[in-house]
Amino acid sequence: MTAIEQVRRTKLGLGVVAGASALLWGAGMTFGVLVIAMLLSLFFPFPPGIRAAVLPGGLLAGVGILIFVLWRRRFVWSVPRVALWVEERAPELRYALMTAIDARYADRLGERLAPIVAKADPGSFVRRAAWRSLLPAGFVLLLTGATFAAMPADWRAAAVGVGNVEASAEYEMPNRLEVLRGAVTPPAYAARSGFEIEEFEDPASIAGLAGSRVDLQGLGIPDGIEILLGETPLDASPDGSDGWRSGFTMPDSAVALELRDRQYRRLVVIAPSRDNAPSVELLLPLRDTTVRVIRGDIALQARMSDDIGLGGAFFESIVTMGQDEGHITFRRDTLRRRNFSGARTGEFAMTVPLADFRLEEGDMLSLRAVTFDNNTLSGPSYTTSETRVLRVATASEYDSLAIEGAPPPNDTLFLTLRFIIQLTEEIDAEKHTMDRDLFVDSAQTIGLQLRRLIRTVEQMQVEWTMEGVFDPNPLLAEAHEALWEGARALYIAETAEALPPLWAALALLEEYALAERYYFRGQPPELLVNLGRVRMQGHDTGYAAPRVRRPVSGELRQEMLGHYTRSMQFLEAAPDSAVNTLMLMQVEALREYPDLASFLGEAINAIRDNEDASAPLADVRRYLEGKTIVRQRLTAWSAMWRRR
Numbered sequence: 001m002t003a004i005e006q007v008r009r010t011k012l013g014l015g016v017v018a019g020a021s022a023l024l025w026g027a028g029m030t031f032g033v034l035v036i037a038m039l040l041s042l043f044f045p046f047p048p049g050i051r052a053a054v055l056p057g058g059l060l061a062g063v064g065i066l067i068f069v070l071w072r073r074r075f076v077w078s079v080p081r082v083a084l085w086v087e088e089r090a091p092e093l094r095y096a097l098m099t100a101i102d103a104r105y106a107d108r109l110g111e112r113l114a115p116i117v118a119k120a121d122p123g124s125f126v127r128r129a130a131w132r133s134l135l136p137a138g139f140v141l142l143l144t145g146a147t148f149a150a151m152p153a154d155w156r157a158a159a160v161g162v163g164n165v166e167a168s169a170e171y172e173m174p175n176r177l178e179v180l181r182g183a184v185t186p187p188a189y190a191a192r193s194g195f196e197i198e199e200f201e202d203p204a205s206i207a208g209l210a211g212s213r214v215d216l217q218g219l220g221i222p223d224g225i226e227i228l229l230g231e232t233p234l235d236a237s238p239d240g241s242d243g244w245r246s247g248f249t250m251p252d253s254a255v256a257l258e259l260r261d262r263q264y265r266r267l268v269v270i271a272p273s274r275d276n277a278p279s280v281e282l283l284l285p286l287r288d289t290t291v292r293v294i295r296g297d298i299a300l301q302a303r304m305s306d307d308i309g310l311g312g313a314f315f316e317s318i319v320t321m322g323q324d325e326g327h328i329t330f331r332r333d334t335l336r337r338r339n340f341s342g343a344r345t346g347e348f349a350m351t352v353p354l355a356d357f358r359l360e361e362g363d364m365l366s367l368r369a370v371t372f373d374n375n376t377l378s379g380p381s382y383t384t385s386e387t388r389v390l391r392v393a394t395a396s397e398y399d400s401l402a403i404e405g406a407p408p409p410n411d412t413l414f415l416t417l418r419f420i421i422q423l424t425e426e427i428d429a430e431k432h433t434m435d436r437d438l439f440v441d442s443a444q445t446i447g448l449q450l451r452r453l454i455r456t457v458e459q460m461q462v463e464w465t466m467e468g469v470f471d472p473n474p475l476l477a478e479a480h481e482a483l484w485e486g487a488r489a490l491y492i493a494e495t496a497e498a499l500p501p502l503w504a505a506l507a508l509l510e511e512y513a514l515a516e517r518y519y520f521r522g523q524p525p526e527l528l529v530n531l532g533r534v535r536m537q538g539h540d541t542g543y544a545a546p547r548v549r550r551p552v553s554g555e556l557r558q559e560m561l562g563h564y565t566r567s568m569q570f571l572e573a574a575p576d577s578a579v580n581t582l583m584l585m586q587v588e589a590l591r592e593y594p595d596l597a598s599f600l601g602e603a604i605n606a607i608r609d610n611e612d613a614s615a616p617l618a619d620v621r622r623y624l625e626g627k628t629i630v631r632q633r634l635t636a637w638s639a640m641w642r643r644r
Helices: 003-043 048-072 079-089 096-101 106-118 122-150 153-160 165-172 409-429 436-465 474-491 495-515 554-569 575-592 594-608 614-625 636-643
Strands: 180-185 198-201 205-209 213-219 225-229 232-234 243-249 255-261 264-273 279-284 289-291 297-305 310-321 329-339 345-353 364-373 382-384 388-392
Touching: 003 048, 003 079, 003 096, 003 106, 003 122, 079 096, 079 122, 096 106, 180 205, 225 243, 232 243, 255 575, 264 575, 264 594, 279 364, 279 382, 297 310, 297 364, 310 345, 310 409, 329 345, 329 409, 364 409, 382 436, 409 436, 409 495, 436 474, 436 495, 474 495, 554 575, 554 614, 575 594, 594 614
Parallel strands: 205 264, 289 388
Antiparallel strands: 180 198, 180 213, 213 243, 225 232, 225 255, 255 264, 279 297, 297 345, 310 329, 310 364, 364 382, 364 388
16 A cells, blocks of 8 residues: 555545534534523523524534534545644654655655655554544533433423424414413302393403302413412313313402413402301381289381391390399290291291290390301301390389380380399300301301490590590599400400400499489489480480591502502503503502402403503592592483493
8 A cells, every 4th residue: 555545545534534423512512502492491491583593502602613613624635634633643654754755756765765754654543643632522412412312302492492292292383371261150059049140251350259259261281380379379171172170169258360381371350259248137026025913915027138048047035033142043035936948038027925034023135136147167157236125124113213115215224234244154154065067156246246335435435524524534434444354255256255354344334323313223213403415415326437448558658559559551562561560550549448449340451451541540549549539420311421
C-alpha cells in the first residue's frame, strides 16, 4: 500500500468518525432541549404558541451542534492535514509521510521512504480517536434520549405536543372552562315544599339553599382540571365521551369557586341562602288575664310561617302552683300537635276547658305556641310565641284587690322570668337524655326570650333615670347584670350555670317592686299625678323595632375601596382580572353586607354581557364611601313610552 493510499484510508476513517460524532452530539442536543422544556412546563405551563415552537427549536439546536462539530473536524477533508495528524501521533516518522505524499518528492524518494512509512499504524490512531469522540457523544445521547422516553406522555404533550394521541388531544384542545353549565338540586325536605331543580349556564354566581347539591358540567376530558371550593379541592370525573363533571354541597356561607385548566382560570361566586327559623304569633288569648272562678273554656289560636316549609306546631302549657317562692312547683303539658306537611303558612286553633288544667287559688297558667320546620340537615328549628298568663285570684285578695282583665306590664315581667327559670330547670334536668342539637337549640331559644326580658329591664331603668336626669337604680343595675350573665350561659348551653343568676335577678326585681310600692294584679289606686305622662312613658308593644344593618367598618371599607380602585384600573386593559376582583369582593360582601353584594352582582353581570356597568359600579362606590343611594324608578306607562 502506497503512502498516499494509506493517508486516504485514514482520511476516510476520520471522516466517518467525525460524521458519526456530529450526529450523536446533534441528537443529544435535540433531546436535551426537549427534556429541559418538559421540566420547565411543569412549573410554567406553555401556551399553544410556545409549545408548538419547542420541537422546531430543539431540532434547530441539534442541527447547529452538528454543524459546529463538523466545522471543528473540517481537517479530515484535507489529505495534507490528515498526514500531519498522523505525523503528530507518530513522531518517529520525522515527516517521512508528508514527503512521501508530496508530488514533488514522491517519484524520487517514494521507494526509499516506503519502509519508514510502513512502520506507522494509522488505523490504531483512528480507533483511539473514535473512542474519544464517540463515547462522550453517545453517553449524552443515551442520557437525554432515555430521559425523554421515560417522561410521562402527558409531560411530553405539555411541552412539545408529542406523545400518545389522547395526551396530544388533551393539550391541543381549547379552554375547557369556557362552557360551564349545571344544576342546583335542593335538599329533599325543600323539594317536598315545592322547591325545584334550578339549571344554570355560564354563571357568574350560583345561588341556592344551603345543603343543596350543585352539579357542574363542561366540555373536554377531566385530566388536568383543578377545582377549588374555597380551600377544599374537588375532583373532576368523565361525563360520557366528550365532557367532565364535578359536584359539591352548597356551604353555609359565601365562598369563591375557582376552576383552572392549564393557563386558563375562572371564578364563580357561590351565594348560599340559609333556612331561617319559622315564626309564630299567638292570636288567642289576646292578653294576660286574672279570673276568680275556674269555669268555661279558653280559646287558643296561633299563626305560623316559614320560608321553606313548616313541619308542625303544638300548644304548650305550664301550671305554676304555690305562693311562696321557695315552694313553687310546676306542671308542664303539651296540649295538641298538628302536622303542616311542608306548607309555608298555617294556623292552629283549639278550645280547652279550664277544668282540664286542675287549677286552684293562686295558680298561674302559662300558655304558648311552639312551631318547628322541616329542616332535616341542621334542624329542625323550634320557635316559641309570646306567653299568655291566666292567674286564679285567692280569696284573700277579694277585699283589697279589684280584679281586672289584664295585669300591668311589669307583673308580666315577673311571670315571664319565672317561666324562663322553669324552662331552664326542665331542660337542665333532661340534658343527659335529650339530643345534643335539640338541647343546644332549646337553651339558645330560652336565651332569646331572656333577651326580650332584658330589654324590658333596660326600659325600666330609662324610666327610673328619666333618660339620664337621675342616677341609675342599683337594684335594676344588678338585676340587669345578672340577667345578662344568665343569657350568656344559655347561649353556650350551660343551663346549670344560668340558674343562680336568674334566681338572683328575680329576687332583685321583687325587691325593687316592693321598694317602689308597685301595685300588681289589679286596679292601682287613684293618683293625683299621672306618673306615666310625667315620665313620658310610651306604649310598649312587646315587639322590637326592625334591626338596621351596621354600615361597613372603616378598616374593611378602606380595604374594599382599594380592591375596587384596582379593579377599575384593570377594567379597560384586562376586564377578566377586574371581574375576578369584583367577584372576590362579592364573596366577602355576601357574608355581612348583602346590599353591597347585590350591587356587585349587577356590575359583574353587566361587564360579562358587554353592557354599560357605570350605574351599578357607581352604586358600589357610593356604598363603600358611605353616601346615600337614591334610585328613581319609572312607572309602567313611562317605561312603555321610553321603549318606543
